[in-house]
Amino acid sequence: MRYPTKYDSFVGLEIHVQLTTESKIFCGCRNRFGDEPNTNVCPVCMGLPGSLPSLNQEAMSKAYLVAKALHCDLADTCLFERKNYFYPDLPKNYQISQFAKPLGTNGWIDIVVDGVTKRVRIHECHLEEDAGKMIHAGDMSLVDYNRTGTPLLEIVTEPDLNLGEEAEILIHELRRIVRYLGVSDGNMDEGSMRCDANVSVNTKGAGLGRKVEVKNLNSSRFVRLSLNYEIDRQTEILEDGGTVVQETRLWNENRDQTIVMRSKENANDYRYFPEPDLPPFRTTPEFLADLETRIVELPLDRRVRLVSTLGISQTQAEVIGEEKANADYFEKVLEYGADGPTVATWMTGDVQKLLNRTGQSAAESPLTPERFAELLTLMAEGKIHGKIAKTILELVFEKNKNPRVIMAEQGLEQMNDSGELAKLVSQVLVDNPVAVEQIKAGDTKPMGFLMGQVMKASGGRAEPGMVQKMLKEHLG
Amino acid sequence: MDIAELYTTAELAQIKLEDSEVESLGGEVSQMVAYFKKMMEVSVDALEPTTHAFIKKNRLRPDTFHPSTLADDILEQSPDLEDRFICIPNVL
Amino acid sequence: MTQQINWKETLADGGQKAYIAEVKKRDALVGSFLEFDPPRGKMARPQAEVQTTEELAGIPFAIKDNIALRNFKLTCGSKMLAHFVSPYSATAVEKILAAGGIPVGKTNMDEFGMGSSTDTSALGTTSNPWDLTKVAGGSSGGSAAAVAAGLVPFALGTDTGGSVRQPANFCGVYGLKPTYGAVSRYGLVAYASSLETIGVVAREIPYLEKVFNTIRDQDEKDNTTADWRDFSDPKEGEVTKIGVLTGSLGLDPGVAEAYAQVRQELLALGYEIVEMQLPMLDYAVPAYYTIATAEASANLARFNGIRYGHRPVYSENPEELVQKSRDEGFGAEVKLRILLGTYVLRSGFQDQFYLRAQKIRTALVRDFDKVFSQVDGFLLPVFPTQAFSHGDGGLDPFQQKVADKFTTTANLTGLPALAIPTGVSGGLPTGVQFMAPAFCEDRLFGLARRLKSNLTLGEPPEFPALYAGQEGRS
């Protein structure tokens, strides 16, 4: 239940993206998910007395790269600051983050909602360190610090979204972007992408309402559900003449509703101040030049291009453009002269089925772009027909050989010699007098049966069009 | 500094103030804060803050990982371990 | 340097026992060490691999207990860390080990470096070898006392607002506060990160120089270190003009007398003296304490009883665990500074205090830019008094803080400073300090050497030189 004519709703997101680096942001420990607890730790990420942070160059590059992809103004000087708060999984009890001078500001991201492009402004992007993880077990909590110090990019949007669905779409688009850039795997279920949101509802035209923060949104589905729940909840309060309380709420996935976490009255005072252990970072021409070499065409731009210049369908473009490697593969096949729509049809159909079965990506499968194109060429040349092509495709996966070689080895080349075909057809007509009679009596049903018999006799290689034509000549 | 400010500050610092400490610590804090106010005599409007001295070049570390050889020694310092986890009373 | 040979023998197989016995006897009075264990120190680096040609081969040294040495405690003079054993060593320590030095133990200090007497230590009392009723100064009081009592030829200390220079001054030894960024802070337990540096206390100038040259370096583990080679001294250590701080300095008679005497000696040695004033000097201490406590409030937040350190016997929930740990683990001076630092960073107060202090720091930096555009070195007192008494007979905590005005300038500006002993007055050492432009420590060593020839330095009557290389001070 929403009251679209009477109210406006505003949603802003704070999305944390774990960056994939070899080592952590401030120490040489391995940045890896899922190891035994407290193994990837050292004096620095455990906050031992005397330890100091040492900034990882790659974390900085990847963070700037995302900011660039999100069309941010890139700070020529950015500064780390300490954000002070006590929490058991935060070893130093301050988080090294950015505040006054974040690395990227004032950007935007485009999303497509119901076929219409919507531009969502990015307030800022800043780099910070992740905290550890706690497991609650009865009257004890167990702390694992393996995750502390994972480079974390926080992306803050302006409250330009209006519905849960839009937030979900934005999250999917951002996931594609970070995967395209190769800076994160963007998996929400593993926590490598995490989202908090703020929601407000107000009388139409009156601007932002009183903001409620919603936390613990660890899947894009929960983002959608919780935001819509929250919009409805606040709308109802206003409808009843009430006032929304400014507070932090959690999504409770068991009850499908948001519940109060803490009210904002005893607000935190994070006491940000410049991190004295890390000098300001200044971009250099070399640093910026390196970013240029790493930037890629963004997923949305690519989908648009695939549709507009290569003539494939929107749905195909979405499937093919989901992963950069797939889109690259697709375009590689085209470089061998194949035709876009045909490649797209095969890629999203039979090729995808085989890949699903073998659990491989197109790029790592035996079907190299060259082989893919060759297979389609054989068809275009009339050497094989569609069904044989599928057989050969399977054999490419099985034998890891070129389609042309497989065709020759297995004798799968299409039979289109009319003399030979005529012989097969005559034999089939002789062997199936009943069917022939039926057809001659006006029942065309057994036509398919006869067709099948000829194909069978040819080992599937007969060119179906020719067979059909011959049968018609004999029986028509 | 008034008592309420003192308590808020102590809460942020996670320092529990015993009643016996409030008077002495509170007095010393106030004395120092009053002393800090001497800085108001200086006009600082035209000045940028100095937070870091003499650092001109970027300082960055190459992204290579080193095996964590000290993990076990570090865990040994923990007052309460459960397997390799550090143990604390549950967050309620 | 032939003087070193005997120090080397102290820890050789034959000498070790006698050395340990003598140190224990002396330190029962002075109380400079919190942990003293030369055999364990020798294991810090396999002695078999040490080449006799190495710069500090076989030389024993002491380390302030806020600098990490693997397998030794790292208490910072606090109950909070009374049982904490460091799993790693500080970069500066590693460098001395690599040069052949042998760490014999860890020295007492004001809790987390917060004090000027070493009396805020929760773990022991250190007294001045010149007069055991007096403090050794602080916060590196243990290191200064150990060197003054002849227990080691040099010791590492740390200087956040004068914590190397003031105890060196109280104990009649040399105390160097290097340029900020010259020596790695990795392994130094942070009190005020933007102000402090590891420093050296020594009875002889050559040790001071050697150790400094050994430990200074850019360090990948400390992003605030700079490469000293990028900052070469245009005058190559040469000093001809010296600025002298004048005006009403508020010095005790003994200190004032020494200060005047040094000024005379400098003239006698042919230096040109330029009288100078520092407009920002009166604001150095409030700015210093604002910045230092602000940084300390964050730096000491990590002590919460969870991963290491003092943990209360029982606590109901994490918040209580953290609060009790900090309540029981920290002493009063530490709590005071954490509270102050938290307050000056709070929203609504930050601009008025912390930000203003950082701007005053800029003004002070400009003062010194001006100073060093006119002179090559700058003379100023270390502390307004000589070593004061333990307890109520000494300076109260507030007076001690105000008295940091001459030392904190070097920390706020990051400039190097060297406290040098000048003689004895009323049975206690006197001294002065020199400051130099960034990365111009060589000028300070040169000045110290020149002056030494014109001064009469003594040694603590109860603690005569233990080994050769300590006598012959005149």
Ligand SMILES: [Mg+2]
């Ligand atoms: Mg954040």
Ligand SMILES: [Zn+2]
């Ligand atoms: Zn680490």
